[in-house]
Amino acid sequence: MSLYCRTFFRRKSFGCYRLLSTYVTKARYLFELKEDEEACRKAQQTGVFYLFHDLDPLLQASGHRYLVPRLSRAELEGLLGKFGQDSQRIEDSVLVGCSEQQEAWFALDLGLESVSASRASLPKSEMEAELGGSFIKLRQALFQLNSVDSSLLFTAQALLRWHDGHQFCSKSGQPTQKNMAGSKRVCPSSKIIYYPQMAPVVITLVSDGARCLLARQSSFPKGLYSALAGFCDIGESVEEAVHREVAEEVGLEVENLQYSASQHWPFPNSSLMIACHATVKPGHTEIQVNLKELEAAAWFSLDEVTTALRRKGSLALQPSEASSLLLPPKLAIAHHLIKKWVETLSCSSLAA
Numbered sequence: 197m198s199l200y201c202r203t204f205f206r207r208k209s210f211g212c213y214r215l216l217s218t219y220v221t222k223a224r225y226l227f228e229l230k231e232d233e234e235a236c237r238k239a240q241q242t243g244v245f246y247l248f249h250d251l252d253p254l255l256q257a258s259g260h261r262y263l264v265p266r267l268s269r270a271e272l273e274g275l276l277g278k279f280g281q282d283s284q285r286i287e288d289s290v291l292v293g294c295s296e297q298q299e300a301w302f303a304l305d306l307g308l309e310s311v312s313a314s315r316a317s318l319p320k321s322e323m324e325a326e327l328g329g330s331f332i333k334l335r336q337a338l339f340q341l342n343s344v345d346s347s348l349l350f351t352a353q354a355l356l357r358w359h360d361g362h363q364f365c366s367k368s369g370q371p372t373q374k375n376m377a378g379s380k381r382v383c384p385s386s387k388i389i390y391y392p393q394m395a396p397v398v399i400t401l402v403s404d405g406a407r408c409l410l411a412r413q414s415s416f417p418k419g420l421y422s423a424l425a426g427f428c429d430i431g432e433s434v435e436e437a438v439h440r441e442v443a444e445e446v447g448l449e450v451e452n453l454q455y456s457a458s459q460h461w462p463f464p465n466s467s468l469m470i471a472c473h474a475t476v477k478p479g480h481t482e483i484q485v486n487l488k489e490l491e492a493a494a495w496f497s498l499d500e501v502t503t504a505l506r507r508k509g510s511l512a513l514q515p516s517e518a519s520s521l522l523l524p525p526k527l528a529i530a531h532h533l534i535k536k537w538v539e540t541l542s543c544s545s546l547a548a
């Protein structure tokens with residue numbers, strides 16, 4: 197039975213009883229918390245809190261993994277009290293999700309200075325000592341987090357970063373005010389409402405039917421190649437962005453565009469990655485690398501890519517493998533695109 201229909205309950209709606217799945221109930225509850233200030237304030241009383249310091253999440257090492265501790269309201273009040281802060285500071289939290297039992301989850305950054313609300317940063321190492329954990333760069337901790345935790349922390353960090361960067365109205369210059377859930381900010385002077393944003397990015401795995409095209413930027417770790425990615429220009433459709441990016445970066449024209457999946461990616465800012473497969477026109481495979489954007493691009497065979505996918509673990513190569521192809525880690529959507537291509541091609545060559 198799927199996650200979306202595991203449990204059902206009855207709720208009276210417009211005079212008749214309807215069955216609502218857990219998923220729908222959660223979505224409706226989160227919607228209510230975003231819209232209703234009092235409901236959200238109440239949820240903060242019973243909710244749990246993920247802590248950050250200057251956008252770095254609080255983590256606890258457990259063997260080779262990191263656990264993500266959560267604080268109850270009472271624990272958080274106790275911590276704030278030790279640093280001379282009152283519970284008012286809890287209202288700086290942003291809503292990041294809820295459990296199936298409607299326990300609301302919030303994220304709170306105690307390391308960012310809020311110029312508009314005159315809030316000081318709390319001392320990092322003293323807090324770490326008090327909490328028995330460490331504030332660690334999310335990028336550094338990625339491979340030691342499970343996928344549920346990393347996705348939650350991606351969202352929390354992105355939302356906290358957005359609030360930090362939108363403390364003032366770009367029209368009036370006045371401080372903006374966060375709503376209780378952190379789903380928007382409002383300028384009391386200009387009345388402009390600001391909503392958290394993500395930049396759409398297309399990422400395309402181009403194939404010529406037998407090989408796929410991978411590219412690298414000079415900033416990538418040694419040996420790492422990925423699919424072609426690029427920000428959508430204003431006014432562009434996803435299809436137009438894919439055609440333009442592939443043409444700009446490797447000088448090829450693509451066709452047979454197929455949407456595959458999407459992902460929120462927090463680095464360096466929030467992007468909505470829209471992943472597609474595409475093919476080149478038959479016989480048009482000559483790559484012309486745009487060296488202003490890429491360091492290198494090349495066609496890779498099914499064998500080369502399959503071997504690279506099997507290579508386990510971190511992005512650091514052993515000296516003996518120094519010339520080997522490295523692919524993006526599992527949690528990156530580029531990995532998903534490449535894996536899907538390998539599976540499809542392997543199946544079709546088996547069937548042939």
Ligand SMILES: NC(=O)C1=CN([C@@H]2O[C@H](COP(=O)(O)OP(=O)(O)OC[C@H]3O[C@@H](n4cnc5c(N)ncnc54)[C@H](O)[C@@H]3O)[C@@H](O)[C@H]2O)C=CC1
Pocket residue numbers: 395397399422423424425426427459461463464465467469489524528529530531
């Ligand atoms: N999750 C994944 O699997 C992958 C994610 N990515 C992400 O995709 C993003 C885009 O890839 P790139 O090849 O770097 O893009 P790109 O090919 O569009 O080049 C980046 C340049 O685009 C310009 N640009 C236009 N709009 C921008 C905006 N809203 N924000 C920042 N720069 C903008 C800047 O001049 C920047 O230097 C990167 O942030 C990267 O982290 C890239 C590959 C894999």
Ligand SMILES: [Mg+2]
Pocket residue numbers: 424425426445489
């Ligand atoms: Mg690019």
